[in-house]
Amino acid sequence: MDKAPMNEDVFDRTEYRKTNRQLRLVKRELSQDAVAALAREAVRRLAFKMPRAVKKEDLPSPADIDELCAALLSKSDDAADNFILAARRDGVEVDAIYLGYVAGAARRLGEMWDDDAISFIDVTLACGKLYRVIRGLRHVIAPSILAERDEWPAMFALVPGETHTLGIEIATEIFRREGWDVDMMVGLDHDMLVDQSDRRNYRAIVLVANSDDRLEALARLVLAIRISHPLANLVVAGNILDHHPDILGLVGADATIKDIKTAVSTLRHLIEDP
Known part of the structure; x- marks a missing residue:
């Protein structure tokens, strides 16, 4: 897959904003149990995207995953977005972004949740940010998923x-x-x-x-x-x-x-x- 830097124009800002509005509405309208179920669904589905054809040297290091999780768990609303977009602009392959960074962060968040290292509120906010990012990148990651x-x-x-x-x-x-x-x-x-x-x-x-x-x-x-x-x-x-x-x-x-x-x-x- 082409490793050329990603043009900002391919990021679907409309879908990103739509997803952001949806997540805010979900937290306001649905029960806490329902929100938790959605967070677990996001973790499970994203974490299941295990690396297959991605080259080992293109996969993120544990330190990279730690940095992404820290961005997802931070109070900054766009720290994780900037992290992912910067990685892509630096030439990280799309498959590595999705199967490595996103899946790796989802697995780490799931482990931290199971170990009570992060709260329900922390994980729902972090999963929301991760889901919002992949919706923004949907046109970029779709060819790999639908192949x-x-x-x-x-x-x-x-x-x-x-x-x-x-x-x-x-x-x-x-x-x-x-x-x-x-x-x-x-x-x-x-x-x-x-x-x-x-x-x-x-x-x-x-x-x-x-x-x-x-x-x-x-x-x-x-x-x-x-x-x-x-x-x-x-x-x-x-x-x-x-x-x-x-x-x-x-x-x-x-x-x-x-x-x-x-x-x-x-x-x-x-x-x-x-």
Whole structure:
């Protein structure tokens, strides 16, 4: 992979700011247990990105990881951003940034949390900063993550815990009659659903939730899929929209499908006019 310094223009400032607003909203609107679950999800998904094809000499040293964690845990809101961007400008490969620095910092944060070396507040703030950075770098890291996946128009998935399948079945049938080749996922738990979504490079992923008590599960699912699908358009559908008018900002999705009549045009617009 090209080791040329990264131009500042490739950093997605819009997505960065959107993610920052989402994290503030999450801490205000969701329970402490829900926020902790999101932090653990971020740590687990980011830490799982283990180095594979990265050259050993390009990986960060323990001292580098310590410095990044210190930046993440500091009171400075942009210290970690500056650290990552400086590393990339210095020529550190994208794979090393993501699989080395980000994953390494996530693992270290997880260990510190388990050892009670840092508090719940510390780790949620640090994980938020780390997640915000990778969202800003989504266009840079996407080729490495999505390599060798075949491109697919869309996946429709029922949020774990939901039992009402009729709506998603009707929507899937309508799209297929319109000529869309879409995958439908129902009855899967969180990890199974994320694993299934990892099999293809979906242009759009529609997450269907009806019950108000599925909000936390939806937020956790969106975060996990964001990490494995940096460029996918994430869409929320179902009766949960009636309960949360601010759901896009809260869970970090891109759009909503409010009814069957506008579903096809909404998704086509997202896919064809990113």
